[in-house]
Amino acid sequence: MHLWCSYLLILLLLVFVCVQGQNPSSNGFINIDCGITSNTSYVDSFTGLTYVSDDQYIDTGLNDNIPSQYTVKKEYRDLETLRRFPNGTKNCYTLTPVTKGSKYLVRATFYYGNYDGLEKSPSFDLYFGVNFWFTVSLPRSDYFYAPEIIAIAPANYIQVCLVNTGLGTPFISALELRPLNSTLYKLANATQSLNIFERSDLGSNNSLVLRYPYDEHDRLWYSYTESSWNAISTGFSIEGFTFEVPSLVLQTAVVPSTANSSIDITWSTSNKSTMFFVVLHFAEIQIVQNTSLREFYVYANGEQPLKDPVPLKYLTPGYVSYTIRGQKNHNVSLKNSASATLPPILNAYELYTILPVTMLPTDATDVSAIESIKTKYSIRKYWNGDPCLPTNNSWTGVICTINSSRIPRITVLNLSSSGLTGAMVSAFGYLTELEKLYLSTCSLNGATEIISQKNKKEQTSSMYTHNLTKVLNFSFNSPDGGSGHKKSSKAVIFIIVAVVIVLLIVGAVGLFFLCLKMKKKDPTTFGTGNSSDVVDDQNSTSESGAGGKALNFDKKQFSFSELKLITNDFREKIGIGGFGEVFKGRLGEGNEVAVKVRSDSSSQGTQQFLNEVEMLSRVHHKNLVSLVGYCNDGNYIALIYEYMQEGNLQDRLKGISASNAQPLSWKQRLRIAYESAQGTPVFTNVVGTLGYLDPQYVLPASPVCSF
Template sequence: MPLRKMLDEFSCLVILVLGIAITGVNSQLDSLGFISIDCGLPANSTSVDDDTKLTYVSDDQFIDTGVNYKIASKYASTGNGPEQYGTLRSFPNGKRNCYTLRSLSAGSKYLVRAKFMYGNFDNLYKPPTFDLYLGLNYWYTVNLNSPDDARFAEIITLATSDYLQVCLVNKDLGTPFISVLELRPLETTLYRDVNSTQSLVHFFRGNTGASDQLIRYPNDPYDRFWRNYTLDTWSSISTNSIVQPDPDYATPSIVMQTAATTSSTNQSLNISWTGDNESVEFLIILHIGEIQDIPRTDYREFDILSQDPLFKYLYAPSNLTSGWVRYKDTGRTAYYMSLKATSKSTLPPILNAIELYVITPATGIPTYIADVIAINAIKENYKVTIGWNGDPCVPIDYPWTGLGCTIYSNVPRITHLNLSSAGLTGELISSFGNLTALVSLDLSGNDLSGVLGTYLDQLVALTYLDITGNKNISSMLPPGLQKKQQDGTLTFKSKLGDFTQQSNKKKAPVVIIAVVGAVVLLLLAVAIILVLCLRKRPDNQIYIPKPNENTGSSPLRNSNAGNFAYNPAANGFHGNNAGKNYTNISKPRGSGEGMLNFENRQFTYNDLKKITNSFQNNIGTGGFGSVYAGLLENGTQVAVKMRSHTSSQGVKEFLAEVTILSYISYFHPSPRRYPNKLYFTDKSDIFRFFFP
């Protein structure tokens, strides 16, 4: 075997082993890919659910705020919920407190469920009302009626990074709390309506015609809750035979083995529900499969109707095979649907299960990335423990404690920072200068030392600066802020204290530079090895459905564009853009669905001036030159790296770094980095856009 090939394979093996080791140490997932959290348990302890046999862990590794409580003993013994309802975590401090669920796969779908039982943990006999957010976006309002009222909120979403955050927001209507938090991975082929722009919030999931109160894991491998739903006017039928699942919702056989029906073909099977307001858009999914042994002389088909006069589906169920009909409805507060036998049918309609979801768009726009990087550096350096988690500014009504935010060009920016008496110690770090939209900065009442560096001159919008009470910090402003003070555009409050320059502080940068240099070299080496490994592998294959292509004749009539059905007897999907034929195509390694193809886009120097606002926001300096924060016309945040003519390294080396970094970005995505980068060498070049 050639030496190079041996080295390549050994390098790949080393990376694989390291990856497994790191995942094993840091992963929050269990062997099923589940995250099951019993909130309020003591650190490093676990509990086991009696029904599912799933192990639940303490929440101490998922959040660093809040207080653990046990519910009152009288409610712990009511049997109104699982064992995990006995403890909870309460959040008396901060407007927003967030759990971080890590070790996820970007581009994958997940079911996230939060459970709540008040249990009079605070002895106030007053259940709170508060909001639940998934990342930047509103999810659910928790509103409990009594101490023993148990509720859950569930959402199906697509992870756009390797973590999700579940945030509880205080609305001044009582102290938020949480009892249980669960995450379950879903196949990416399930729930086609879930994508990067919208999620599905659970409204109702019913197992019609069933007698079991609840079906979940292990009968449903995705741990969905299927609750018994049968009306007095309905009849129930069942079978012991296995019902084959459909490929799009994977409805469990045990759910499909029962169904609701009516006593005669003259009687319709009707379902109704109400919405909070007319703007809510519902997704309705009906699961239907024939579970009776029908004589040749009998036939079952029925129309599915709603309030929309244009909506009408004709459906003939398949024997022992799950099919579905899905449609959307909005614009009212009261809804109903009806399954009615046709004149041709000799048997009444049937319905095995139903799912109702609220379609929730992802409307939240994250805080300007340079601000996020800067404020997180401040948080880490000074060990800020005042509930700084989640996005700093979003939701805009509930920013981090001490922060004020303003929307500029549709992007939230940090404009006010109040860290008065926050226990800050040590020197003022340069990250403060990277909060370039700051108007007000209050650092009074701390124990900061050193000087006010020239990096603060980047705060061109600053009108108020307070450093009073920091007895070991110099009160001399840098030149730019001095000029603002002289012009009367800056109010500066300070109290001159003892200040001594320490000569040994000059040694620190040498150590830092040495460490950073070693880390950079290590990353470059890993990147090169990854490139060698990946070049030996065939391109990934994906399947993209051909739109507007039906696959066979069907008794299904679709008179409402945008609605879909799947009938196994008719060989597939029917409806608008619902074709079931596929084309096999290749995609570049590391690319994902929904990723924009910007690799061939070019920019002029004037374009880049506009993108970076004339290179105003310098967010760092490397061996080749400066890096600037920028914003494309569509709102995409980018980092622009420019090779300086004074750099000791040439254009070839610069372009080599571009190539390596583009590979690193494919396989090491990080929420703390600019996801998009522009590289250029000088004003005479045409510039290429790399989209890792």
């Protein structure tokens, strides 16, 4: 027994050592010291973090050093160098890897240090992706500024851009990224970000900024106090929940010098419409006797965001948070209640400005295509950051249009006088909204053979080429727009149509014999082992259906009242089929779903419904829409699927998708027909509710479903 205990203790110790010894970079930290020698790195003595050069994150700019008379403390090694950007209006760092939709804290540090000898700090704008972050403007040469933004990654990378506004050369000293849990700072979401205004550790006598490793998220906590406050502290650890405030921050606090005084915090802004997010952190760190009472209220610009007194418990963290705007001058006041005998207490606070996400990045396919073109031809036009945004800083030669979904698309690309040579890469064809392409003085092989994939209703698109002076109208999937090739183009289309028809016939014959073969076997049902258990009466009610009991399936069961909430009382109908109507809905976490509700006229009985749920809970395929859950609530039966925002196959074939998705190309149609004939896993629907799998046409273990 003692031996086993020893083994267990050793194992736990090893786990502890491994966890404590993890390099933060393995947890998603990105630490960039801008301006140090390329391909170098060092371990910061204060944080233990490894900082690297910035050449792997940006390919523009020049390195520079801070003169010795402006050198700062050794704890701030990342302020000894900088990268400046004398050329180009917009220069962007691309931080990767990150996870699209995840939450991050990004910090950019700026220390001018009179590196250029001008004794005049420049002013320039900083962008988080395509949205304005703030204006950098340091009041003195020996000041440094380290703003943070808490935001959602709009893609699988994050771009931080310095934009020259004509008031000096932009520069940057350091750039850092820290992943955050989704539960932290919930006001930071897809529609808005949080920009740090102030973060203070009250009552601390620490002359340095408190950060990692004391704060696992590497937030910067600055020590702050006032002459009218008394500092208090405790040696006991306090673990912060909700905002995960470091124990060292909560272990110190301030109280007014006199019991009847209040704690007042003030700040101001030049724009009264600026929205602030305020977080006050509390923890009782003194033992309060039964004869004493610490009880106080929070006042924000004279109003009470919290009507009750601040709840306090010994060595237990708490907080009060609220948003406020409408004034240029703001204040927070902590005032005692009438019965209080002890003064109010405050351990720390955070102030953020709320930045709306007003713009969305350029279409990902367009970005990938234009980046490929840039790389292939080594285009040096200071093409970095988003190709389309900010609008007045789009890439040279690129013109974009913002579509109805607020997503910029590249519509004009002017590469004239770029001297491009060689083969014309297929990436041009992925600019599906491209209307005009200028290639004068370029010598690209196959320029007239690249077809824009933009699919207008007339199925034509326009492109300028290097060897023609007029706009060429390319027929859909026609390799040439010249009149001399019309016959060959028609011949190609005729052959494709003939091949598709033959393959469809072969596929249909194959399916017929497959179904015939399966029909000869004993009928089976999903979830039962006896074919006599099958009930095919739409008016029949099983025990599960009548009683609303949960089925033995690995899918979530919803009540009918939940369905009404999800679908906003079945407001948006998106389809109808043999089973019933389909409604668009949204789950609590924001995921869109399609809710398929059985109608009274449906030919499908309860047992068929159970079969469908059972079958869908087992089938998983990249081309098959997934089942999210089901409703079996009394007389109400429904299936909840993932929502297919691109519409169904029939609409895609006709080009009438409500989501404005493009019609399927001949190549795509040919692939669908070919894979169906082969019996490979192509999942589409023509029978039942369009776009969603109907179990009447699915054979067990069959790779081809309802085609």
